[in-house]
Amino acid sequence: xxxxxxxxxxxxxxxxxxxxINCAYENTAxxxxxxxxxxxxxxxxxxxAIRPDVSEKKEGRFTISFNKSAKQFSLHIMDSQPGDSAxxxxxxxxxxxxxxxxxTKLSVIP
Amino acid sequence: xxxxxxxxxxxxxxxxxxxxxRCDPISEHNRLYWYRQTLGQGPEFLTYxxxxxxxxKSRLLSDRFSAERPKGSFSTLEIQRTEQGDSAMxxxxxxxxxxxLTQYFGPGTRLLVL
Numbered sequence: 224x225x226x227x228x229x230x231x232x233x234x235x236x237x238x239x240x241x242x243x244i245n246c247a248y249e250n251t252a253x254x255x256x257x258x259x260x261x262x263x264x265x266x267x268x269x270x271x272a273i274r275p276d277v278s279e280k281k282e283g284r285f286t287i288s289f290n291k292s293a294k295q296f297s298l299h300i301m302d303s304q305p306g307d308s309a310x311x312x313x314x315x316x317x318x319x320x321x322x323x324x325x326x327t328k329l330s331v332i333p
Numbered sequence: 334x335x336x337x338x339x340x341x342x343x344x345x346x347x348x349x350x351x352x353x354x355r356c357d358p359i360s361e362h363n364r365l366y367w368y369r370q371t372l373g374q375g376p377e378f379l380t381y382x383x384x385x386x387x388x389x390k391s392r393l394l395s396d397r398f399s400a401e402r403p404k405g406s407f408s409t410l411e412i413q414r415t416e417q418g419d420s421a422m423x424x425x426x427x428x429x430x431x432x433x434l435t436q437y438f439g440p441g442t443r444l445l446v447l
Contacts, residue, residue: 265441266441
């Protein structure tokens with residue numbers, strides 16, 4: 224049973240465009256939703272996170288939108304840059320462990 | 334750099350051998366986690382410690398796997414009688430106190446079992 228579903232699997236965006244990655248979760252006990260960025264051969268790096276008491280959180284070019292009733296959340300990367308090319312993982316947590324999506328490979332082309 | 338560190342970064346071993354990985358968490362972080370990541374997948378939870386106590390183990394953690402955090406600081410993950418299916422990236426993460434879910438990951442140890 225996949226508790227966190229992430230889409231799309233891969234995404235190609237032109238430089239300066241908006242990258243949008245979506246996730247859906249099933250377990251209503253989840254109350255923490257982070258996004259991680261991972262480059263090849265490296266560990267995941269925490270980008271931004273949200274709790275369900277807010278519908279949106281913005282940090283620089285990264286924004287999380289959260290829809291509690293739909294059990295969905297998304298990552299928006301504004302003004303996407305080639306350096307943003309990486310794999311992005313959404314995750315959800317309820318007490319101690321994080322449950323991750325399968326990842327989205329983002330390629331930003333010049 | 335005071336981030337999470339892991340050693341070794343890469344390990345190649347033959348099937349049936351034992352391997353041990355080490356994780357040093359961020360200073361003062363009392364919680365330490367082990368995750369496993371296979372190609373094309375997100376990290377999967379294996380186990381976690383609060384200080385020196387191992388509080389939870391995933392069903393993914395077979396009896397060939399053992400983890401310790403003897404003094405509540407660094408941790409080791411040992412895999413006995415390795416199998417080809419153990420080939421993966423083993424990730425360590427740490428967090429602090431009430432922000433338990435704000436987990437910071439290390440660079441991982443890439444294991445290849447031949």
